[in-house]
Amino acid sequence: MIKSMDKKEYIIRQLGRTKNKKYESYVVSRIVHLLNDMDIKFVTQQYITRPNGGRALTDLFFPQLHMHIEVDEEHHKANIDKDRVREADIINATNHEIIRVDVSESIEEINDEIDLIVTKIKNKVEELKSKKVFIPWDTEAEFSSQTYIDRGYIDLADDVKFRTIKDACNCFGHDYTGCQRSNAPHPDKDIMLWFPKLYPNEEWNNQITDDEETIIERNEDDEKARNHVRSHINQIKGEQHKRIIFARVKGNLGDILYRFRGLYKLNLQESSEEKGLVWNRIATRVKTYPNDNTN
Amino acid sequence: MIKSMDKKEYIIRQLGRTKNKKYESYVVSRIVHLLNDMDIKFVTQQYITRPNGGRALTDLFFPQLHMHIEVDEEHHKANIDKDRVREADIINATNHEIIRVDVSESIEEINDEIDLIVTKIKNKVEELKSKKVFIPWDTEAEFSSQTYIDRGYIDLADDVKFRTIKDACNCFGHDYTGCQRSNAPHPDKDIMLWFPKLYPNEEWNNQITDDEETIIERNEDDEKARNHVRSHINQIKGEQHKRIIFARVKGNLGDILYRFRGLYKLNLQESSEEKGLVWNRIATRVKTYPNDNTN
Numbered sequence: 143m144i145k146s147m148d149k150k151e152y153i154i155r156q157l158g159r160t161k162n163k164k165y166e167s168y169v170v171s172r173i174v175h176l177l178n179d180m181d182i183k184f185v186t187q188q189y190i191t192r193p194n195g196g197r198a199l200t201d202l203f204f205p206q207l208h209m210h211i212e213v214d215e216e217h218h219k220a221n222i223d224k225d226r227v228r229e230a231d232i233i234n235a236t237n238h239e240i241i242r243v244d245v246s247e248s249i250e251e252i253n254d255e256i257d258l259i260v261t262k263i264k265n266k267v268e269e270l271k272s273k274k275v276f277i278p279w280d281t282e283a284e285f286s287s288q289t290y291i292d293r294g295y296i297d298l299a300d301d302v303k304f305r306t307i308k309d310a311c312n313c314f315g316h317d318y319t320g321c322q323r324s325n326a327p328h329p330d331k332d333i334m335l336w337f338p339k340l341y342p343n344e345e346w347n348n349q350i351t352d353d354e355e356t357i358i359e360r361n362e363d364d365e366k367a368r369n370h371v372r373s374h375i376n377q378i379k380g381e382q383h384k385r386i387i388f389a390r391v392k393g394n395l396g397d398i399l400y401r402f403r404g405l406y407k408l409n410l411q412e413s414s415e416e417k418g419l420v421w422n423r424i425a426t427r428v429k430t431y432p433n434d435n436t437n
Numbered sequence: 438m439i440k441s442m443d444k445k446e447y448i449i450r451q452l453g454r455t456k457n458k459k460y461e462s463y464v465v466s467r468i469v470h471l472l473n474d475m476d477i478k479f480v481t482q483q484y485i486t487r488p489n490g491g492r493a494l495t496d497l498f499f500p501q502l503h504m505h506i507e508v509d510e511e512h513h514k515a516n517i518d519k520d521r522v523r524e525a526d527i528i529n530a531t532n533h534e535i536i537r538v539d540v541s542e543s544i545e546e547i548n549d550e551i552d553l554i555v556t557k558i559k560n561k562v563e564e565l566k567s568k569k570v571f572i573p574w575d576t577e578a579e580f581s582s583q584t585y586i587d588r589g590y591i592d593l594a595d596d597v598k599f600r601t602i603k604d605a606c607n608c609f610g611h612d613y614t615g616c617q618r619s620n621a622p623h624p625d626k627d628i629m630l631w632f633p634k635l636y637p638n639e640e641w642n643n644q645i646t647d648d649e650e651t652i653i654e655r656n657e658d659d660e661k662a663r664n665h666v667r668s669h670i671n672q673i674k675g676e677q678h679k680r681i682i683f684a685r686v687k688g689n690l691g692d693i694l695y696r697f698r699g700l701y702k703l704n705l706q707e708s709s710e711e712k713g714l715v716w717n718r719i720a721t722r723v724k725t726y727p728n729d730n731t732n
Contacts, residue, residue, distance in 0.1 A: 150544035150547075153544060157463055157466075164453065168453070168466075171463075171467070175470040176473075249448060249475070252445075
């Protein structure tokens with residue numbers, strides 16, 4: 143059902159989500175309707191990591207434009223439930239533009255504000271188009287391995303996520319029809335593809351910093367945690383020290399996604415049997431590989 | 438609070454109402470935002486009496502244009518709770534235009550449908566303006582006695598309602614600052630102004646037919662009912678046989694309104710001690726009177 147979600151279903155569900163604030167629905171629907179461009183993707187109630195740390199929820203996010211709209215309500219406190227957020231698809235908003243809408247004004251002034259925002263968005267799209275870097279919203283292509291194979295790379299700035307582990311794997315030379323594991327090999331033998339839950343879950347107490355630069359991987363069981371760290375540090379099982387990471391997250395429509403986070407490298411100095419393995423991001427763009435049928 | 442509700446508050450509350458159908462919010466907000474005209478009033482989820490009888494709920498109503506939008510959802514059954522409806526502000530939709538939006542199509546086709554509707558609404562407004570019968574939406578004026586005194590009449594087609602009984606009374610020569618009764622005199626001694634609940638309530642079992650042409654007034658107590666009927670038929674207390682009726686209703690934002698229903702005349706043949714008083718509508722437009730301070 144969710145896999146075959148087309149723009150109609152997506153738009154209706156995004157605009158129909160439970161509203162937190164009094165003016166949110168008005169502002170969000172007005173921007174979307176006046177923008178009136180099916181090539182522009184939008185996400186409502188997007189969790190973000192703020193440029194200066196801490197998490198927040200923006201009311202409307204345009205992934206292609208790295209632009210967020212926040213409805214500023216005087217008495218509204220963003221009530222972010224940490225337990226609900228930990229699984230969420232959180233976007234790092236560094237270098238993103240966050241535009242605030244002041245709804246304390248008259249309705250005519252709010253409408254004027256929105257007109258300016260719509261113009262601004264349209265200008266941004268034109269600018270990206272003139273630079274030939276605008277990728278029109280395509281609900282099929284955005285989740286397809288072939289899109290990224292054709293592009294030649296996966297970049298953090300492109301809001302890249304997959305619906306299944308196999309779709310991510312197939313960007314790196316595989317031709318899987320399914321994948322039950324949370325890791326897979328990479329053409330470069332030093333690299334492993336990894337699909338972790340980056341929050342405490344049944345067996346693992348994984349963490350990612352707000353800036354996404356550091357991931358800590360630790361088994362909940364102290365004995366297993368020690369063995370896991372040792373096996374990596376000593377490369378007992380030939381464990382790779384670099385990982386391309388797609389974090390398992392829950393999208394805002396309840397769908398499971400594997401969000402690209404970058405290429406990480408094991409930090410041997412920081413890792414310890416107590417702390418666990420420490421991974422540091424070393425690249426936000428990775429090369430993709432066509433399916434090599436001779437393999 | 439409700440009394441001083443301006444367009445901003447009104448629009449936000451109308452668009453923010455609980456949604457019944459999956460596509461309702463999308464279609465309604467899109468029409469309102471693309472129409473983008475603060476002179477056009479709209480009401481969401483308006484109860485109507487259908488031209489051929491029976492009650493329904495339309496998703497969007499433009500009172501100035503006598504036009505309704507209904508979002509046609511295949512599997513949706515309008516679940517009208519009779520108990521909730523009886524107090525509601527029900528509009529008789531005879532001669533109203535009801536436009537259906539087919540949402541089973543693609544999002545592009547739905548958008549095309551909505552574009553046509555928006556154009557149609559704009560054309561209708563232009564047509565009314567060219568005939569000089571378009572009254573721009575004015576949240577103050579629409580509830581003000583002076584508006585109707587200046588106009589010289591109150592007409593059923595103009596969606597006339599007041600927030601208080603005194604405001605209605607003051608359209609007929611009075612200068613009340615308040616009115617606790619549910620009736621008041623009229624300059625024509627044969628006419629009484631009446632502000633009934635047209636549904637069974639504590640003391641009265643009043644009814645209005647779906648076409649609004651007939652009202653039955655009966656006391657719940659059989660003895661009182663008989664006396665009430667007798668006093669009118671025999672004009673014992675000099676009871677007037679004509680009434681200008683403003684029914685007490687609950688608006689869709691929970692506010693109490695007195696909705697103009699017309700001028701009704703007692704039907705002596707139909708009235709009986711068992712049945713109660715039967716009132717028939719004899720006019721849908723009544724003359725208004727300026728305040729005569731010499732009274």
